Amino acid sequence: MNASSPIGIFDSGIGGLTVAHAVTRLLPNENIIYFGDTAHLPYGDKSSAAIQAYSIKICNVLLQQKCKVILIACNSASAAAYELVKEYVGSKAKVINVIDPVIDYIDHHYRGKTVGLIGTKQTVNSNIYRKKTDALGKDIVLKSLATPLLAPMIEEGFFNNNISESIIYQYLANEELSGIEALILGCTHYPLIKSQIDSFYKENITILDTSEIVAAALKKYLSQSSLLNNLNAYIRHFYVSDYTQSFERSTQIFFGEQIRLEHYPLWE
Structure with a gap:
């Protein structure tokens, strides 16, 4: 090297x-x-x-x-x-x-707060974000939601239009994400729909761009x-x-x- x-x-x-x-x-x-x-x-x-x-x-x-x-x-x-x-x-x-740097970031900025996570089924079901967050011992509450339609939708070029907006909003309105103060974009595709996510939350929630x-x-x-x-x-x-x-x-x-x-x- x-x-x-x-x-x-x-x-x-x-x-x-x-x-x-x-x-x-x-x-x-x-x-x-x-x-x-x-x-x-x-x-x-x-x-x-x-x-x-x-x-x-x-x-x-x-x-x-x-x-x-x-x-x-x-x-x-x-x-x-x-x-x-x-x-x-x-x-x-x-x-x-792409996970450990995000865990380190929320460790320094979101102690004692409630943070949301959206990602693929593989990422969410692995519980790796939850395990690593709990291991910090900083009273961070993590609320996770699998959003399996988003990555293939983006891969096919369906973003920044009414179709993608409807799907994104449907996911973000899920009760599993209620009361969050920040949202981790737990898939590297998701920064491409960050503006629509911001629009849903009216910029009242901090969107953590993992990239x-x-x-x-x-x-x-x-x-x-x-x-x-x-x-x-x-x-x-x-x-x-x-x-x-x-x-x-x-x-x-x-x-x-x-x-x-x-x-x-x-x-x-």
Whole structure:
């Protein structure tokens, strides 16, 4: 590992691009290698064993690229595969998930308060956020709701319209989320519907954008480890396990700029 080595980021699809985008905004000099496992999306309805198998395969690709950090930019994979990936990678790279930085954030900002969480079935049913929140011992009440329609809806481009608004509002009106003071967007797709979530709550609830929190945690780690890349030139490479032109166009919406995707089948 050295400062100029790339940061590897992976997700089941394009949701992780919200994390990648936040990272490039905060760390513009860093080299980025992104892997979207589009052949197996979404991870939210997959078994833990399947997610673990996909994650290890992807990590092999990222380790071949000499990544200094592997960022699991998916809540479902963070819940199901983080410990296995960390053990598998060992000392070859630092492994960061998208859950622990959020837990650390609410530890410092929401002690004694009620916080909501929306995410995939895999993330919510794993109870990982609740276990980690309870372990803090800071009287934080966590209210969780699985919102399984949101990620595939966003993947298909249905956001910022009446269809998506109806589904989002239906979920957020659920009694399970009553009385919350902040809401964790427990899926990396969800920052793309943040404006609609803000609209539902009339901006009276703080919406915690996990992509920004995770990017800040990554910067802190690189700085403390003297691994910040100070070179002006950078490389950004984007792989997908299944390629379509429509998917490539969708990534431009997620990332905010034109991106060329390279097809990299995982199982060949």
